[in-house]
Amino acid sequence: MLNRHTTLTWLLAACLGLGAPCAMAQNTRAGAPITLNFVNAEIEAVARTLAGLTQRSLVVDPRVKGTITLSTDKPVAPAVAWNQFLAVLRLQGFAVIETQGLFKVVPEAEAKLQGGQNAVVAATGTPNNAQVMTQIFKLNHENANNLVAVLRPLISPNNTINVNPGSNALVITDYADNLQRLGKIIASLDVATATDLEVIPLQHAIASDMANLLNRLVESNSAPGVAPAAGGSSENAYKTTILAEPRSNAIIVRSANPARQAQVRSLVDKLDRAGSELASGNIHVVYLKNADATKLANTLRAALSSNAGGIASLGVTSTAPSANTSSSTAAASNMPTTGGQIQADTATNSLIITAPEPQYRQLRAVIDSLDQRRAQVLVESLIVEVDSAKESQFGIQWQNVMGSSNKTIGLLGTNFANSNLLTLSSNPSTGAVSQGLNLGTARQVDGKYLMTSLANFLQTTGGSNILSRPSLLTLDNEEAKIVVGQNVPFVTGQYTNNNSSNGSVNPFQTVERKDVGLTLKVKPQISDTGTIKLTIYQEVSSVDTSKKLTDGLITNKRSIESNILVADGSVVVLGGLLSDNYTDNRQQVPGLGDLPFFGNLFRNESRSRSKTNLMIFLRPVVVRDDASTEVLTSGRYQDMQGLQQAADKPETPMLPIPNDQVLPPMPPPVAKPDANAPVAAPVK
Numbered sequence: 001m002l003n004r005h006t007t008l009t010w011l012l013a014a015c016l017g018l019g020a021p022c023a024m025a026q027n028t029r030a031g032a033p034i035t036l037n038f039v040n041a042e043i044e045a046v047a048r049t050l051a052g053l054t055q056r057s058l059v060v061d062p063r064v065k066g067t068i069t070l071s072t073d074k075p076v077a078p079a080v081a082w083n084q085f086l087a088v089l090r091l092q093g094f095a096v097i098e099t100q101g102l103f104k105v106v107p108e109a110e111a112k113l114q115g116g117q118n119a120v121v122a123a124t125g126t127p128n129n130a131q132v133m134t135q136i137f138k139l140n141h142e143n144a145n146n147l148v149a150v151l152r153p154l155i156s157p158n159n160t161i162n163v164n165p166g167s168n169a170l171v172i173t174d175y176a177d178n179l180q181r182l183g184k185i186i187a188s189l190d191v192a193t194a195t196d197l198e199v200i201p202l203q204h205a206i207a208s209d210m211a212n213l214l215n216r217l218v219e220s221n222s223a224p225g226v227a228p229a230a231g232g233s234s235e236n237a238y239k240t241t242i243l244a245e246p247r248s249n250a251i252i253v254r255s256a257n258p259a260r261q262a263q264v265r266s267l268v269d270k271l272d273r274a275g276s277e278l279a280s281g282n283i284h285v286v287y288l289k290n291a292d293a294t295k296l297a298n299t300l301r302a303a304l305s306s307n308a309g310g311i312a313s314l315g316v317t318s319t320a321p322s323a324n325t326s327s328s329t330a331a332a333s334n335m336p337t338t339g340g341q342i343q344a345d346t347a348t349n350s351l352i353i354t355a356p357e358p359q360y361r362q363l364r365a366v367i368d369s370l371d372q373r374r375a376q377v378l379v380e381s382l383i384v385e386v387d388s389a390k391e392s393q394f395g396i397q398w399q400n401v402m403g404s405s406n407k408t409i410g411l412l413g414t415n416f417a418n419s420n421l422l423t424l425s426s427n428p429s430t431g432a433v434s435q436g437l438n439l440g441t442a443r444q445v446d447g448k449y450l451m452t453s454l455a456n457f458l459q460t461t462g463g464s465n466i467l468s469r470p471s472l473l474t475l476d477n478e479e480a481k482i483v484v485g486q487n488v489p490f491v492t493g494q495y496t497n498n499n500s501s502n503g504s505v506n507p508f509q510t511v512e513r514k515d516v517g518l519t520l521k522v523k524p525q526i527s528d529t530g531t532i533k534l535t536i537y538q539e540v541s542s543v544d545t546s547k548k549l550t551d552g553l554i555t556n557k558r559s560i561e562s563n564i565l566v567a568d569g570s571v572v573v574l575g576g577l578l579s580d581n582y583t584d585n586r587q588q589v590p591g592l593g594d595l596p597f598f599g600n601l602f603r604n605e606s607r608s609r610s611k612t613n614l615m616i617f618l619r620p621v622v623v624r625d626d627a628s629t630e631v632l633t634s635g636r637y638q639d640m641q642g643l644q645q646a647a648d649k650p651e652t653p654m655l656p657i658p659n660d661q662v663l664p665p666m667p668p669p670v671a672k673p674d675a676n677a678p679v680a681a682p683v684k
Contacts, residue, residue: 032078033075033076033077033078034053034075034076034078034081035072035074035075035076036070036071036072036076036081036084037071037072038068038069038070038071039069039071040068040069041067041068041069041070042066042067043060043064043065043066043067043068043089043092043094043105044060044064044105046068046070047060047085047105048060050078050082050085051103053078053081054078054079054081054082056082056103057101057102058102058103058104058105059102059103059104059105060104060105061104061105061106061107061110063106063107064094064105064106066092068088068089068092069088070084070085070088072084086131089105090108090175093107093108094106094107094108095107095108095111095131095132095175096131096132097111097131097132098131108132108156108159109158111132111158111159131175131176132159132173132174132175132176133173133174133175133176133179134171134172134173135171135172135179135183136169136170136171136172137169137170137182137183137186138167138168138169139168139169139170139186139190140190141190141191142189142190142191143168144163144164144165144168144169144170145163145165147170147186147189147190148163148170150185150189151172151182151185151186154178154181154182154185155172155174155178155182156174156175156178159172159173159174159175160172160173161173170186196254197252197253197254198252198253198254198261198265199245199248199250199251199252199253200250200251200252200253200265200268201248201249201250202249202250202251202268202272203272203274204272204274204357205271205272205273206249206361206364207244207245207246207249207250207251208244208246208364208368209364210244210251210268210271210272211242211243211244211251212244213271214242214251214264214267214268215242217267218242218260218263218264239256240253240254240255240256240261240264241253241254241255242264246364246365246368246369247365249361251268253265282354282355282356282357282360283352283353283354284352284353284354284355284360285350285351285352285353286350286351286353286364286367287348287349287350288349288350288351288367288371289371290371290372290373290374291367291371291372292349293344293345293346293349293350293351294344294346296344296351296367296370296371297342297343297344297351299370300342300351300363300366300367301342303366304342341354341355342354342363351367374475374476374477375475375476375622375623375624376473376474376476376622376624376629377474377475377476377524377526377532377621377622377623378471378472378473378620378621378623378632379471379472379473379474379480379520379522379524379534379618379619380469380471380618380619380620380621381468381469381471381520381538381616381617381618381619382468382616382617382618382619383466383467383468383469383470383518383538383614383615383616383617384466384467384613384614384615384616384617385464385466385467385540385612385613385614385615386463386464386465386466386612387462387463387465387610387611387612387613388461388463388610388611389460389461389462389463389608389609389610389611390459390460390461390462390608390609390610391458391459391460391461391606391607391608391609392458392459392460392606392607392608393434393436393456393457393458393459393604393605393606394456394457394458394600394604394605394606395416395455395587395603395604395605395606396414396454396455396456396600396601396602396603396604397413397414397415397416397453397454397455397456397604398413398414398452398453398454398601399413399414399415399451399452399453400413400452413452413453414589414601414602416587416604434456434458435458435460436456436458436459437455437456437457437458438454438455438456438457439454440453440454440455441453456604458606468518468540470482470484470518470520472520472522473623473632474522474523474524476524476525476526477523477524477525477526478523479521479523479535480521480522480523481519481520481521481522482518482519482520483515483517483518483519484517484518484519485515485516485517485519485541486515486516486517486543487513487514487515487516488513488514488515488516488543488553488555489511489512489513490511490512490513490514490552490553491509491510491511491552492511492512493509493510494507494508494509494510516541516542516543516555517540517541517542518539518540519537519538519539519540519541520536520537520539521536521537521538522534522535522536524620526622530567530568531565531566531567531568532565532566532567532568532620532622533563533564533565534563534564534566534618534620535563536560536561536562536563536564536574536618537559537560537561538559538560538561538574538616539557539558539559539560540557540558540559541555541556541557541558541559542555543555543556544556558614560574560575560616562574562575564618566618566620568620568621568622569619569620569621569622570619571617571618571619572617572618572619573615573616573617573618574616574617574618575615575616576613576614576615576616577612577614578612578613578614579610579611579612580609580610580611580612581608581609581610582607582608582609583607583608583609584605584606584607585605585606585607586603586604586605586606587603587604587605588602588603588604589602589603634666637663637666638666640663641662644661644662644663645662647659648660648662
């Protein structure tokens with residue numbers, strides 16, 4: 001007689017061979033060992049059979065097709081049989097995920113997109129099975145980006161690994177058993193490898209010069225692709241960081257391993273040597289990166305002269321000031337014992353300092369603090385002007401011509417300012433009829449037609465919308481100016497007769513040219529908090545061509561001058577003008593013009609109303625680095641290219657000259673010079 005396990009195995013095989021799930025599996029005792037013997041069985045049939053034996057609710061995706069072979073030599077627990085089934089599915093490219101107690105068999109590529117109660121597991125709670133899950137590994141020491149290249153080959157191609165830079169964490173979706181292995185690897189790599197900070201005081205060298213030189217030496221000895229150490233970035237945790245501390249003239253070093261830190265310490269010992277004892281050993285050349293050598297030399301000389309008492313103990317006598325210094329600076333430099341001589345070389349934008357080593361260190365600390373890259377400010381101005389005008393006119397004029405031919409002609413009627421009936425009657429060709437609708441009647445007198453009545457109706461509506469957007473980029477604390485307009489001559493004087501006895505005339509006139517158009521002057525000053533102080537002068541002017549005077553031109557001018565504070569990138573309104581003008585003009589015959597209805601025959605009315613809305617807005621944006629400048633320039637450059645392409649006109653047989661002038665493509669950014677290059681070199 002077959003035992004119970006053998007009988008169950010044969011029944012399962014027979015059921016699978018018939019293509020139907022076995023009903024007897026439901027009657028087996030829960031948790032009893034089972035023997036697997038599936039040979040080329042359909043995946044869906046095996047999945048449903050094992051789901052019944054392990055008491056799981058199961059759904060099979062329609063895209064899951066194929067056969068598997070699954071067998072065991074001896075009876076195993078249902079949980080073990082289930083894990084073996086998951087392992088076989090994994091080899092076939094399928095996976096099982098759990099969603100609120102429901103197990104779903106799906107293609108492996110779709111598993112990472114499915115969610116559920118066990119889709120995301122804790123870092124320490126990964127189960128030991130073959131289900132697809134997501135786990136978050138938060139790193140404490142290592143940079144998450146550095147581990148992606150190490151862990152990516154260990155993850156199946158259909159699953160993912162991502163980095164969350166904000167929390168320095170890895171988000172990995174893979175099989176649970178592989179997540180356990182990856183967790184052990186991450187724990188082994190996420191260790192503190194960097195050494196403690198070490199402060200190395202210098203006896204002879206300058207801290208800033210030594211830091212720049214060490215960074216170049218350490219970078220040249222590092223592995224390819226390693227970023228320079230001076231930036232202090234966390235993109236690569238295996239580099240050495242070297243910083244200068246000017247106040248105590250020391251070097252601060254932190255390295256990824258003690259060997260590299262010992263190498264830096266050895267370099268400092270070899271380079272920190274006393275200079276030459278010759279007279280030329282006190283001459284130093286400092287190459288400036290950002291500051292102007294002439295202005296900085298004047299500032300340093302003034303600082304030395306104001307601190308003459310403290311520096312006199314150094315025993316250095318003063319020298320004559322350079323020719324390009326101001327009178328106040330020259331007077332200060334003539335004071336006794338003002339320290340070493342400081343000269344500016346404009347050709348190389350460098351300072352030549354003659355001073356002993358202690359005083360030179362003090363000057364270098366001041367130079368390093370002042371020779372910083374200054375931020376720039378982009379000032380965008382917006383001038384919006386909206387005008388609207390309405391005008392209406394209504395009037396009736398009439399006249400009665402009394403008399404006939406060869407007799408005196410008399411007139412009786414009204415005459416208003418809009419049109420002169422008498423002029424129109426005597427000579428219609430020279431008369432000016434008012435604008436709008438004109439209705440008139442005429443009468444023949446002595447062979448001529450004379451106008452006897454004229455009715456005028458007029459309504460006018462006008463408006464304008466003017467938008468100007470001047471913008472300019474300037475350095476912090478430097479005034480900039482932009483003018484867009486015309487240079488118009490204004491007559492200031494003239495002479496036509498010299499009152500001589502012979503009557504000769506030598507006429508001439510003098511003119512003064514002035515800018516008429518749009519003018520913007522601004523001087524920004526950036527504070528430590530990011531607030532920008534702006535000294536602004538803005539003017540919009542134009543020549544009034546509607547009014548012509550014999551003694552000159554009339555200009556319309558709107559200007560504003562102010563000092564404001566505004567946050568970086570914010571829009572502020574500088575000011576504006578809101579005006580509303582109403583004019584009512586009425587001409588009538590006294591008494592008769594006030595009569596109801598009939599009074600319209602004896603009066604002329606005109607009304608006008610104009611509104612002017614003018615507002616000026618300003619938006620400053622701080623540009624602190626080359627990347628921001630490049631983004632700003634690229635955007636404006638592409639805008640102009642788009643406008644030129646929209647205005648492109650191809651050539652035609654009748655017009656063979658095309659409009660194909662466009663800006664060239666944006667050139668690639670120029671390679672930046674080495675920021676760690678030495679800024680000073682002693683002259684021997």
